[in-house]
Amino acid sequence: MAADTGEGKSVAPIVRHITQEKINLYAEASGDFNPIHVDETFAAGTPLGGTIAHGMLLLAYASEMMAQAFGRKWDSGGKLSARFKRPARPGDTATVTGKVDSIKEENGTWCASCSFECRNQNDEAIVVGEAVVALPESEE
Amino acid sequence: MSVDYDELSVGYEFPVASYELDAALVSRYLKAVDSRGDDHVPPLAVAARALAAMAGWLSLPGGTIHASQEFEFFKLVSVGSTVECRARVTRKLARGGMRMLILQLDVFDQTKERVQSGKATIILPA
Numbered sequence: 001m002a003a004d005t006g007e008g009k010s011v012a013p014i015v016r017h018i019t020q021e022k023i024n025l026y027a028e029a030s031g032d033f034n035p036i037h038v039d040e041t042f043a044a045g046t047p048l049g050g051t052i053a054h055g056m057l058l059l060a061y062a063s064e065m066m067a068q069a070f071g072r073k074w075d076s077g078g079k080l081s082a083r084f085k086r087p088a089r090p091g092d093t094a095t096v097t098g099k100v101d102s103i104k105e106e107n108g109t110w111c112a113s114c115s116f117e118c119r120n121q122n123d124e125a126i127v128v129g130e131a132v133v134a135l136p137e138s139e140e
Numbered sequence: 141m142s143v144d145y146d147e148l149s150v151g152y153e154f155p156v157a158s159y160e161l162d163a164a165l166v167s168r169y170l171k172a173v174d175s176r177g178d179d180h181v182p183p184l185a186v187a188a189r190a191l192a193a194m195a196g197w198l199s200l201p202g203g204t205i206h207a208s209q210e211f212e213f214f215k216l217v218s219v220g221s222t223v224e225c226r227a228r229v230t231r232k233l234a235r236g237g238m239r240m241l242i243l244q245l246d247v248f249d250q251t252k253e254r255v256q257s258g259k260a261t262i263i264l265p266a
Contacts, residue, residue, distance in 0.1 A: 054188075063182065076213055084207060
């Protein structure tokens with residue numbers, strides 16, 4: 001778990017290379033076999049011109065970044081809100097970065113509000129969003 | 141049987157989907173997202189199955205976009221657990237050349253405790 005999650009601090013980024021193999025594995029794991037993700041011939045005939053990664057695959061990277069920074073407090077108490085801005089394709093490298101924007105008390109619990117972005121290798125935003133997570137109680 | 145946009149109305153409830161999050165499925169998920177994982181199912185793996193289960197009931201035209209997504213995680217799920225997903229339409233909007241659906245998802249564990257909730261915004265071509 002990241003030691004320093006104070007206001008204004010960056011969250012350790014996640015970098016992932018997207019391949020068709022990983023998209024296919026994600027389809028098997030999620031059960032989402034939409035041909036735009038897994039059928040290269042079909043996808044080539046659409047306006048997108050080829051397969052794209054599931055938006056939820058990209059969101060998984062953001063969730064993993066938060067889990068690495070905040071541990072189980074994220075997995076059993078986190079909140080996430082994300083907008084999908086543009087598709088990610090096989091061959092793209094996705095980099096997720098995040099920052100703690102504020103730390104506030106909510107119903108007696110200290111929570112960190114973070115913003116995050118997932119960008120491709122051309123620095124184009126793929127997913128942007130916000131996340132809120134309770135902070136571990138500090139020892140007296 | 142799947143339903144299309146015209147058949148949906150606010151309050152429509154999709155059939156309840158129940159699915160097992162077994163070790164093989166979690167392993168495939170972890171490989172797909174390049175993660176190591178531990179003894180519980182990553183919350184986005186639970187969410188992905190819930191969304192796919194709901195999408196299986198929807199007949200969506202080409203060009204449909206998953207525009208945004210919200211989640212709130214309440215409880216860890218152990219590998220091997222069976223969960224139940226309930227989904228319903230909370231908003232339906234047609235304006236100009238755009239049609240939009242907002243769908244609420246709630247996932248429960250075997251003790252009927254809520255594991256996570258989510259809201260998906262889907263934009264369909266007119």
